[in-house]
Amino acid sequence: MTSPSAGPLTLTQLPLFPLHTVLFPGGVLPLKIFEVRYLDMIGRCQQLGAPFGVVTLTEGEEVRRRAPSAQGAEPGFVREGFHPVGVLARIEKLEKPQAGLYLVQCRGLQRFHINRREQLPHGLWTADVTLDPPEPNLPVPDHLLPARQTLERVVEGLAQQGTPDTHPVPTPHQWDDCAWLANRWAELLPLPLEMKYRLMSLDSPVLRLELVADLLDRMGLQD
Structure with missing residues (x-):
């Protein structure tokens, strides 16, 4: 190389x-x-x-x-x-x-x-x-905080089940990073493979998280 x-x-x-x-x-x-x-x-x-x-x-x-x-x-x-x-x-x-x-x-x-x-x-x-350059660490905008809060509840629930080392949300947690939050949701959601690929290939972490938040709303998964 x-x-x-x-x-x-x-x-x-x-x-x-x-x-x-x-x-x-x-x-x-x-x-x-x-x-x-x-x-x-x-x-x-x-x-x-x-x-x-x-x-x-x-x-x-x-x-x-x-x-x-x-x-x-x-x-x-x-x-x-x-x-x-x-x-x-x-x-x-x-x-x-x-x-x-x-x-x-x-x-x-x-x-x-x-x-x-x-x-x-x-x-x-x-x-x-x-x-590509590493994705920038961008804070989560206020209008996307429900996506963060919902994932925090998911991780807390998994931890209470006694499986902190095997649940599908890798550590370290970076709750205030748009890219990290969007990527973890895209991994967890039952989306078609092509949609997951399109999310991954988006250059903007904020846009990726906005699309994920829209999917969460459609699925009734966040308040």
Whole structure:
């Protein structure tokens, strides 16, 4: 991976993990790794202390599969497609319960935009990407405070159930940060994958939180 000394930060040959999920900055993503292409990727990232990129699938499956072939034709693989905006993931925990299996916990970092992508012979995708700057810490406006207060009640209720280490709202809590609050709600709400992706890819944290607050109102989830 390389980066220029000035201008937007870029990474070359960033390994990608296309998934049927959306990783948000600050979010926690558990993964069960058993495909050779990803065992190798995770092993290298862990060894180098380097991130990988999580992108959202638009076509194909998470596990590489053979495609039906015409009679006499060489079998190929099912096509994989994914959105052009993703999020860097940093490995926080890695366990090896048995040969050929990794249990990994990752944390979302900052967003990136794909400039060029390539699939290697063994199936791993890599890309040259431009990193977005970290999202600014913007205080929650007064008209969006109900979204914060509702999430605080959700977290308090989960803590009372005795599951503070396993509930889906990662720590540290940043209640007065628009981006953090919007991202955590977008993870929790039962939204279509495409809508989650559109929320993640929005540049404005305040707009993202406003859209989330509108969804909460429509669902009757906040006062």
